Amino acid sequence: MDSSHDIKGGSIGNLVPENHPRRESLLVRERLTELMQEGSVVPQGLIAHGRGECFDYLLGEKTNDFAMKSIDVSAALLLMSSHPVISVNGNMAALTPRELVQLSKETNAPLEVNLFYRNNEREIKIERILKEAGAEEVLGVGEDASATIPELFSERRRVSPRGILVADTVFLAMEDGDRTEALVKMGKKVIAVDLNPLSRTAMKASVTIVDNVIRTIPLLLKRVQEMKSKRKDELLHMINSFDNRENLREALQFMSRRLNQLALSL
Amino acid sequence: MDSSHDIKGGSIGNLVPENHPRRESLLVRERLTELMQEGSVVPQGLIAHGRGECFDYLLGEKTNDFAMKSIDVSAALLLMSSHPVISVNGNMAALTPRELVQLSKETNAPLEVNLFYRNNEREIKIERILKEAGAEEVLGVGEDASATIPELFSERRRVSPRGILVADTVFLAMEDGDRTEALVKMGKKVIAVDLNPLSRTAMKASVTIVDNVIRTIPLLLKRVQEMKSKRKDELLHMINSFDNRENLREALQFMSRRLNQLALSL
Known part of the structure; x- marks a missing residue:
């Protein structure tokens, strides 16, 4: 996967032995720490990442069946949407820009920059990361975030009038619960990547992918490419037969079983 | 508890509404972020805190029976030790200095400052936090960390010859697995506070308290005071009848049951 290439580019890449069992995880931490020092990731993003690491451990650090099912439905939804938008925060830009x-x-x-802790300097840094990764245009930066969404306060409600405001489907990851809820109340479909099946974002989204964004985005990209040849009624059937609540329950029960197995193997 | 007083002293204390359901958790995050900017907490400490938050959520954010049992045994062990030492890292100093x-x-x-990312500036900052909280002497700062413990590399093996080097029991929290293992191999008893029952520290320690250090330290303090009147043979019996592996298994099974209950309540 190309994401590993981004991450191995970090300055400690050559200090962590190639065969270290936690190499990938250590490199990701280091990349986030570097980008926090550089300003595109906030300290709260590091804490959120730590929470994610714990849930990922409970998932066995792999994309499980329930996540694969959500990824398929998300691909179908993105292909069937008229105005899908990808909402990007600091952690996402740090981890899987390409x-x-x-x-x-x-x-x-x-792509629209959408930050919980919004400020112009961070917006521009994230725009730069995305452009270096090949993006031609990035919405939601500076004056472009001139529209507002209801029921949110201050800087958190600013969005692009060409992006999230008019989107029918918003793809996001590691998002704040209030914002996810506000988007759903506006009638939008929300696809959320969240390692915590109990977060408000996971519970409120239309489709929740309980998986690590580093694994999810490449898989979703692949499924979008593969499913382009499918008929529309097939895609619609996939979307309509999906039960997000049931999918979250499967994720929680998977984690519960794994903890119990770990307990018995002590 | 006095720890909340330290935490509420953070600069956003008055920005988070008193009745916010996650108030305590938000204030703790803010305190750690402030101390990272000030230099006594490292970025990796924020990620570690995030991991802890997830496990604490699985514990129901309370001190459960198995943790209370470990706290009692830890109090007994501290009272029976000839040279107990409290090893302090950046997160511990930030959260419960008093x-x-x-x-x-x-x-x-x-109290001995013992950092995974050791540098003299951080040692001095942590010493200052502890002295402001009433400590008369703090070991492990600068030249005092002149002894080394075997099987560890570089700065991570430096300890005080008056502290950890000669201790029979070391109390620590959120510690690196290699260091915990090295201390146990030197024949020391290790009491570890760790929210992750599967961490190497949790598995290697003599007594593991699977709980949040913010709740544990005040409870441990209270039990030490209460148990001072107990006979030595009673304390010894408590210590000898404790099975750390069994206690960790109880913690994991508690988390597993809780996840399953949450799944069923969706």
């Missing part, structure tokens, strides 16, 4: 750009191109979904 | 100082006084256990 795959986000490719996903944007494959689905005709613009 | 209680650590009180515990040190009640158990005649010196």
